[in-house]
Amino acid sequence: EIVLTQSPATLSLSPGERATLSCRASQSVTGSYLAWYQQKPGQAPRLLIYGASTRATGTPDRFDGSGSGTDFTLTISRLDPGDFAVYYCQQYASSLSITFGQGTRLDIK
């Protein structure tokens, strides 16, 4: 099983600042099948990025995904008040191995 480790666990920033979230895999993620999701309290997760760097429909261009192999990054260039939420990375190497990271909580400073 591929283990995803997200860091930091909590990130406290102010609106307008830049956020950098990390997701490290215990082994290489085949085909860069790495996605990022945003989850707000009481809501279902929402797909932001797939294939490591492709924005999903409706994802603002201030969200940028990058990386390959075992190291992936989600960057939010200018934080909007609506961006404060929990972010999860997820890998899908095969149907026998689908895992999520433990999440990064992005808090308002």
Next chain:
Amino acid sequence: QVQLVESGGGVVHPGRSLTLSCATSGFTFSSYGMHWVRQAPGKGLEWVAIIWHDGSDKYYADSVKGRFTISRDQSKNTMYLQMNSLRPEDTAVYYCARDGYKHFDLWGQGTLVTVSS
């Protein structure tokens, strides 16, 4: 519109069974693989199971293998999760999600399952 709606959650005693449903609309259900993902209270996301678009293949997380069964009814555009031998650690919000090819591109609002005596 395109949506997934879960139902069937509730409070159940340990060892008992429960069946969840995921009703879909707004897209060609038979063209998509479907998943169940769960989230224990205050915890992160855990993938539970996948069923192929045509129902020909199914895979499960080790934590539920042998106890849970995923299925789908193409005529009703609905997916199911039969949960047997429920344990307190199965307590979670259960989400159904559509497979957008190696990611989950559409999620339901979730249904809460509480396993408690």
